[in-house]
Amino acid sequence: MQRVPAESLINPYTARANGYPTSVALPHEAGQLAELPREYAPWWDEVINKPMRAAPSTRPVNVESLIFEAIQHSPQITAFRIDPIIRETQILEEAAAFDWQTFLETKFDDSNDPIGNSLTTGDNSDRFTDKQFTSRIGVEKRLEQGGSLDATQNFGLQDNNSTFFTPRDQGTSRLELNFTQPLLRGAGQTYNESRTVLAMLDHQISEDDLQESLQDHLVEVYTTYWSLYRARAVRLQKERLLRRAIDVEQKLAARQGIDAVRRQVLRARAAIASRRSEIVRADMEVRNAESRLRLLVNSPGLKHSTIVELLPVEAPMSDYMNVSMRGSVETALQNRPDIQRAIKQMKETAVRLEVSKNELLPKLDLVLGTYVAGLRGKSQVDTAWTNQFRDGRPGYTVGLMLQYPLGNRAAKARYAKREWEVAKTLKEFEASVEASMSEVELAVREFETSYQEMLSRFQSMIAADTEANYLLERWRLLPGNDQTTSFLLEDLLDSQERVAMEEQDFVEAQVAYVLSVVRLKRASGILLSCDCGNSPVSFMTPAARRIAQPKPLPRPVGQRPALPAPIPANAKLTPPLPVLPRTQTSAGPQRRMPQSTETSLSQPSIIPMPGPAPLPVPARSQL
Secondary structure (H helix, E strand, O other), rough: OEEEEEEEHHHHHHHHHHHOOOOOOOOOOOOOEEEEOOOOOOOOHOOOOOOOOOOOOEEEEEHHHHHHHHHOHHHHHHHHHHHHHHHHHHHHHHHHHHEEEEEEEEEEEEEEEEEOOOOOOOOOOEEEEEEEEEEEEEEEOOOOOOOOEEEEEEEEEEEEOOOOOOOOOOOEEEEEEEEEEEEEOOOOOHHHOHHHHHHHHHHHHHHHHHHHHHHHHHHHHHHHHHHHHHHHHHHHHHHHHHHHHHHHHHHHHHHHHOOOOHHHHHHHHHHHHHHHHHHHHHHHHHHHHHHHHHHHHHHHHHHOOOEEEEEEEEOOOOOOOEEEEEHHHHHHHHHHHHHHHHHHHHHHHHHHHHHHHHHOOOOOEEEEEEEEEEOOOOOHHHHHHHHHHHOOOEEEEEEEEEOOOOHHHHHHHHHHHHHHOOOHHHHHHHHHHHHHHHHHHHHHHHHHHHHOOOOHHHHHHHHHHHHHHHHHHHHHHHHOOHHHHHHHHHHHHHHHHHHHHHHHHHHHHHHHHHHHHHHHHHHHHHOOOOOOOOOOOOOOOHHHHHOOOOOOOOOOOOOOOOOOOOOOOOOOOOOOOOEEOOOOOOOOOOOOOOOOEOOOOOOOOOOOOOOOOOOEOOOOOOO
């Protein structure tokens, strides 16, 4: 493709002031590629950040400052960020199942029963009275391997009216240690920590949802900012169009009675009235964009100052970036939150499948227990507690407990259900990858098309401005008392309208190009990435950095979780897209595609489980 010189795109009526040749040859052949002149800037960029109305105060704004303020102050974003903190509490709740538990139990029984056997009391009493006070205190714990351990100290006081009860007023003490360990069903760390692992994965999924919601919200902030820029630019263009009509009307009024007829003056005044009405609509669009921006950002400096005029200080870029389709797809496969969420959902189903597989086994438990006991009369519980360590030897218990439902239909049904869930999540992951690739491809094509459309709009705008200036010069030189001049006036006013429309279309093309970059970053999953020193800033909770560890770090009891810290002011929220080196040759910018590389989506598993294999970048003919 032939590269068209930038000088050929300059309006000849403004070229002399900038040192450009006055001869113009606009590109018209198919296949030509034009670039915006690097030194070119639209005339409205110099005045777009100047006040347009009599507001009490003004406030300059740019995209980056609005993004940071939205992250810190927007209630929608705050609500999004609270959800992972709520999910984090579930991790602590599930992990607390393995904490030590203490217990204390006391009971007093006063029995008074009729006697049906003389051996009950050994005398002629007709009632058996028994008073007994028992107390037990101890600790118990559920182990990560599935076993349970408890240590219990029992104390008791007892006395009754039986002659066989000796010594009287007995004080008893008994120390027990029991341990139960599953050998088949319910055994192993994988099974017993599955609920904690599922809670951790659910927390990670909520972080992916947060990232997706944040990106959607920030895309709205980007869109609204550039809508404000576009509305103000259109407002300036309408005002310039009005001034041109007023200038024509003043010249006609001055020439009325010489070579201008009244019809021409009336036509110019009608154009002025029409253009003034358009300015009213343009003012409303500016105010509406400001209102939407205040709602999305919600910073204290904006929401309580509806009379403050917002002045955009950042202009849209017009430089071309040679974006790699394959590099964008690879970036999306690594960073898109919906793909990461699908991976974690596969991990969840894999954990549940392992749990169901374990539940197919019979329940076989090993039961171990040992104890020491002491006894003393006259309610001497303290002496009985000492005797339990000195007198006799410890007793013990060893046993096995087997349980297996006939047919085991419930466990088999759950296992079959989990297998189908795994198959479903695999297909959902495949669908997510395909949808992501398609979205990236569409975003890249929209990016390329937006740039080409901006160039075309630029050429059309320059051509329309050239025509309008030519008609203006001709109208000034021709006498105005004939029919030809009236037709020329109509052509002049129409050409001014076309210039304003072309300028408006060019601004919209500029904004569309900038937003296409934003949407491409959103489709690639890197809109929220930022570089803050040596490590990236996470918008999630602090637990996200330790989520891959086997156990979550406990938070002190009663402490409320805090919201994530504010983002540093020097953070850059939108890193560059995958860009290929740009080589300038006589044939124009060249586009080169990098070699295909494999991108692994597998992550370290929390517990041994079947995880997704490394996924090569899918090959598509479009890439």
